[in-house]
Every structure is written in C-alpha cells, then in structure tokens.
Amino acid sequence: MDPSYDESTEAYRQSIKQFLATNLPRSWQGLQALAPDQRGPFAERWRALLAEHRLLAPSWPAEYGGGGLSLIEQVIVHEEFTKVGAPTGVPTDVLSINMLGPTIILCGTPEQKQHYLPRILSGEDRWCQGYSEPDAGSDLAGLKTRAELDGDEWVINGQKIWTSHTHLANWIFVLCRTDQSATKHKGISFLLCPLDQPGIDVRPIVNAAGSHEFNEVFFTDARTAAANIIGEPNEGWRITNQLLAYERGGDSTTIPLVVQAIVDRVIETAREHGRLADPVVRQRLTLLQARASTLHASGLRTLTNALSGQPLGAESSLSKIHWTELYQDATIAAIELCGADAAAHLSAATHVPLPPDAMGTTAAVEWVNHLLCARPASIYSGSNEIQRNIIGERVLGLPREPQGRV
Ligand SMILES: Cc1cc2nc3c(=O)[nH]c(=O)nc-3n(C[C@H](O)[C@H](O)[C@H](O)COP(=O)(O)OP(=O)(O)OC[C@H]3O[C@@H](n4cnc5c(N)ncnc54)[C@H](O)[C@@H]3O)c2cc1C
Numbered sequence: 442m443d444p445s446y447d448e449s450t451e452a453y454r455q456s457i458k459q460f461l462a463t464n465l466p467r468s469w470q471g472l473q474a475l476a477p478d479q480r481g482p483f484a485e486r487w488r489a490l491l492a493e494h495r496l497l498a499p500s501w502p503a504e505y506g507g508g509g510l511s512l513i514e515q516v517i518v519h520e521e522f523t524k525v526g527a528p529t530g531v532p533t534d535v536l537s538i539n540m541l542g543p544t545i546i547l548c549g550t551p552e553q554k555q556h557y558l559p560r561i562l563s564g565e566d567r568w569c570q571g572y573s574e575p576d577a578g579s580d581l582a583g584l585k586t587r588a589e590l591d592g593d594e595w596v597i598n599g600q601k602i603w604t605s606h607t608h609l610a611n612w613i614f615v616l617c618r619t620d621q622s623a624t625k626h627k628g629i630s631f632l633l634c635p636l637d638q639p640g641i642d643v644r645p646i647v648n649a650a651g652s653h654e655f656n657e658v659f660f661t662d663a664r665t666a667a668a669n670i671i672g673e674p675n676e677g678w679r680i681t682n683q684l685l686a687y688e689r690g691g692d693s694t695t696i697p698l699v700v701q702a703i704v705d706r707v708i709e710t711a712r713e714h715g716r717l718a719d720p721v722v723r724q725r726l727t728l729l730q731a732r733a734s735t736l737h738a739s740g741l742r743t744l745t746n747a748l749s750g751q752p753l754g755a756e757s758s759l760s761k762i763h764w765t766e767l768y769q770d771a772t773i774a775a776i777e778l779c780g781a782d783a784a785a786h787l788s789a790a791t792h793v794p795l796p797p798d799a800m801g802t803t804a805a806v807e808w809v810n811h812l813l814c815a816r817p818a819s820i821y822s823g824s825n826e827i828q829r830n831i832i833g834e835r836v837l838g839l840p841r842e843p844q845g846r847v
Contacts, residue, residue, distance in 0.1 A: 450513050457521040464490060471526030473801070484531050485564075492562055497530060498538045505546060505558045512747060519695040532606045533567040541568050541614055544684045548671050557633075569636075571601040571615035571658060572681070578603075579827050581616075582625045582678065586660060588617035588632060593667045595632055597640070597660040603821075607643050607656040611636050614684075615660075620675050631677035634665040650813035693743035693756070696764045697736045703768060703801075703811070704733045707775045710803040714778050725774055732767045739763070755836045758828035765818040765825060772812040779805040783812075 446454070472480050491497040492506075499515045501507020510518065522529055530538060542561055545553055560566040577584040586599025597617055607613065613634050620628030636643065640663030645653045672680045708717075708726055716722045743756045776783045782805035801807050819825040833839040 446513065446517075450517060453514055454517045454521060457518055460494065460496070461521060461525055461527055465525065465527060469525065469527075471801070472528055484528055487528055488530050488534070488564065491530065492564075497534070497562060498542060501538075501542060501546065501558070505542075505554060506562045512744075516694055516744060519692065520698060523695045523698045531564075531567075531609075533569065533610050536570050536606070536610075536614075537561045537566070537568040540570065540684050544671060544680060547683060548680055552668075553671070566612050567606075567610045568612050568614060569604050569607040569610040571604055571613045571634075573603045574600060575602050579824055581681070582629070584616055584618060584629065586615065586617050587621070588619050588630060590667060591664075594664045595634075595667060595669070597632070597634060597663040597665065599660050601658040601660075603646070603655045604658050605655045607636065607658055608645065608653070613658065614671075616677055616681060619677075623675060626678045628675050629677040629681070630674050631671045631680040632665055633669040633671065634660075634663060638663060640664060648813075649816065650810070693740040693747075693760060694737075696760065697733065697740045700736060700764050700767055700771070701733045703771050704729045706801060706803055707771050707778070710775050710778045710808070713803055714780075716778055722778070729767065729771055729774060732763070732770075736760070736763050736767065755832050758831045761822060761828050762819075762825050762832075765815075768811075768818055769815045772808060772815045775803075775808040776805075776812050779808055783809055 472484065475483055488497065495503070495506070495508045496518060498506065499508035499510045499518050501509070503509030508515075508518075519529070521527075538561060542558060545557055549557070557566065561568070571586075572581060572584075574584050574586060584599075586597065586601065588595045588597045590596075595617075597615065599617070601613075601615065604613070613636055615632050615634050617630055617632055618628055619630040622628070634641075636658075640661050642659040642661070644657045644659070646655050646657060647653050648655070671677075704726075707729060711717050711719075711722055711726060739756070739760065743753070743760070746756070747753065786806045786809040801811070830842060834841050
C-alpha cells in the first residue's frame with residue numbers, strides 16, 4: 442500500500458481547493474451552521490454551481506454531462522469537499538446521482554440515458570429508492586409489490602417503506618414482482634415511476650430524532666409507461682445488486698476523514714470538560730483514535746486495489762461495519778463526557794437531522810443530534826448483521842445460512 446498521492450494528483454487537489462476557496466462563503470462552517478431557512482436555498486445555488494463546473498456528477502462520463510474524472514480525481518474532489526464540509530448536492534442526489542445515474546449509464550438504453558441523465562443533472566427529476574417493504578428489508582428478494590403490463594403501461598400495487606426523501610422527489614425507482622410463478626430472486630423488475638399521480642400515496646414517518654426523512658409509499662393501480670424499465674422484465678435482481686454496489690462503495694477514503702473529524706471533536710470535548718488526564722477516558726480516546734487510523738489505512742488499501750483494477754468486494758461490508766460502529770461509539774463517548782449537559786437535551790423536543798459529515802462544534806446539543814443520527818447508520822444500506830453474513834460467507838467461506846424457515 443502506498444499512502445501518498447503522486448504530484449499530478451496533488452496539482453489537481455490544488456485546483457479543487459482553489460474552487461472551494463473562491464466559491465464558498467467566507468468563514469464557511471458547513472451547511473448546518475446556516476440558519477435553517479437558508480440551508481435549502483444555499484444548497485440549490487451551490488448545486489447549480491457544481492453542475493456548471495461539472496463537479497455535480499464527477500464520476501459520470503463527460504458525454505452525459507458528468508465530470509469524466511479518473512477515480513483518483515474523484516477521490517480528491519470528495520476528500521477536499523469533505524474537509525471543508527461543502528455539500529456535494531442536495532439530499533436526493535445521493536439516490537439520483539450516486540446510485541440511479543451510474544445504473545442507467547451501465548444498464549439503460551440509449552433513449553433512457555438521453556432522457557433521464559440530463560434531467561437528473563438539471564434537478565428537474567429527483568429520485569427516491571423504493572426497495573424495502575414491511576416484510577422485505579434484509580430479505581429484499583421477498584418483496585411483494587407487484588406490477589402487471591396493461592397495454593403500454595405497468596400497473597403497480599403494493600407498499601414500500603423507509604423510502605428516504607420521497608417528499609423531496611418526483612420519481613421513484615421501484616422493485617416489483619412481475620412474474621408471480623418465478624422463484625424468489627427471479628420475476629423481479631426494476632421500474633421507474635412518476636410520483637405525482639393519483640395512484641401513489643406518500644405518508645411521512647417521523648424518526649426517533651423527531652425529524653421527517655423517510656416515508657411509506659402506497660401504490661394503488663399506479664401507472665408508468667412500459668418503457669420505464671431498466672434491463673429486461675424479470676431481470677431486476679441483477680440491476681438491484683448493481684445499484685447496491687454503488688450505494689455501499691465509493692467512499693473508502695472520505696468516510697475515514699469524516700469519522701476522524703468526529704473523533705477529533707470527542708478528544709476536544711474531553712479537553713473542554715477537563716477529562717484528558719483521566720486514565721479511563723484516555724484509554725477510551727486512544728481506542729477510538731486507533732480505530733479511526735485503522736479505518737483510514739484500510740480505506741487507502743481499498744483505493745490502491747481499485748486503482749489497480751480490482752473490483753470492490755467485501756471491503757465495502759468491512760468498511761460499513763467499521764465506520765458505523767465507530768461513529769456510534771464516538772458519539773456515546775462524547776455524550777458521556779458531556780454528562781448532565783447532554784441529558785438536558787436528550788429530552789428536548791426537536792433535533793435536526795445531521796449527516797455524519799456535518800461540520801460541528803463540541804456543544805452537548807450537537808452531540809445529542811449526532812447520537813440519534815448515528816443509530817440508523819448500522820441499519821441503512823443493509824444492516825451490519827447482513828454485512829457480517831456477507832463477510833462470513835464470501836470471505837471466510839463459512840457455511841451459508843439456512844434458507845427459508847427452519
Ligand atoms: C435512515 C434509513 C433510511 C432508509 N432509506 C431507505 C430507502 O430510501 N429506500 C429503501 O428501500 N429502504 C430504505 N431503508 C431501509 C433499509 O434498507 C432497511 O431498514 C434495512 O435493509 C433492514 O431491513 P428491515 O428494517 O426490514 O429490518 P429486518 O430485515 O426486519 O431486520 C431486523 C433485524 O434482524 C436482523 N436480521 C435480519 N435478517 C438477518 C439474517 N439473515 N442474519 C442476521 N440478522 C438478520 C437485521 O440485521 C436487523 O437487526 C432505510 C433505512 C433507514 C434506517
């Protein structure tokens with residue numbers, strides 16, 4: 442593993458630093474530091490600027506309006522944006538640009554690429570992900586939402602749940618059972634469906650932190666054009682897995698930067714509370730720092746492997762377990778250091794949803810927000826138990842889990 446980047450890469454880094462220094466407001470402290478009513482408008486203006494400079498979709502080929510950047514250049518962009526807490530888009534862009542866009546580029550028809558990709562970049566189309574159902578989360582292939590062809594339209598009936606940002610989106614990519622007689626993983630199709638229609642009912646779910654991020658989506662004879670399918674009918678499982686790989690990978694060196702910044706703030710919190718000399722606290726902080734350093738080293742190893750052409754394998758599962766559990770343990774340590782200050786905020790009414798990369802302070806209220814936002818991190822994108830199963834079966838060669846009822 443070579444932990445250094447070469448000279449031309451460092452020159453590219455300077456150009457990104459320059460872009461950020463020129464365009465971010467002076468004394469920028471991150472989106473969360475803006476007044477709540479200014480965050481949305483700023484994010485939209487910033488998104489338009491990124492699109493203009495081809496930094497909104499750095500990994501997409503230039504012919505589709507992307508940055509056409511090499512892998513190492515993408516890493517540099519993400520690292521520099523993360524260091525200063527600059528947004529890389531609006532919340533739906535994680536689904537539209539990082540997940541659906543690359544899937545359309547790889548598996549879509551020329552017409553689909555021409556139609557959907559520019560509309561994603563312009564912000565005209567904003568996507569959400571309709572995978573999970575009340576009885577199909579970890580066991581995703583057990584999904585029951587069904588679609589049938591009626592002339593030149595698919596008719597969709599069923600329910601999705603935990604769909605993030607649906608209230609900010611106008612389209613949903615939705616997994617549907619299109620062949621009832623096929624075995625579980627077969628007979629699933631990957632459909633694209635407009636949300637604004639009478640057959641779709643979106644109901645908010647308020648999470649434990651008191652904020653509205655995800656939803657239930659009910660389909661009752663919802664309709665979408667027959668052509669709105671990625672891949673062939675009944676081959677949606679292949680497309681699903683392709684998209685999940687985009688969801689779980691690709692942040693091998695930026696996540697460690699985010700988590701390191703959080704660990705740094707835990708250490709600062711200990712200093713502010715006069716606890717740095719406490720041997721038990723020191724031991725705990727040392728362990729957090731050691732885990733953050735290990736995460737960084739394994740991220741660099743993943744990047745080195747990717748640069749030499751190796752596909753992302755179980756590293757994404759390892760990284761997911763490692764960073765989410767470190768994020769949770771770091772926030773718990775900070776809360777305990779804040780003591781009664783934090784307890785006062787735990788019962789306070791409203792919490793703001795904080796992404797882990799929010800630039801932050803060491804204030805107790807902010808740690809309470811982080812504590813609540815860290816909990817779901819070990820559930821979304823496939824729970825950590827499922828990631829451990831993947832490692833057990835695909836890396837360690839342990840026997841596969843029994844399938845079905847035992
Ligand atoms: C913040 C957040 C945002 C989300 N956004 C979206 C979204 O936009 N779109 C979407 O489709 N979904 C979304 N999800 C849903 C997410 O993908 C599921 O919650 C996740 O896959 C787990 O499924 P489940 O909740 O049904 O739990 P279950 O699958 O019922 O699992 C319950 C528990 O049992 C464990 N478990 C289950 N099976 C096994 C097994 N075989 N071995 C060991 N342990 C097992 C799980 O790890 C978990 O602890 C989101 C979830 C969260 C928390």
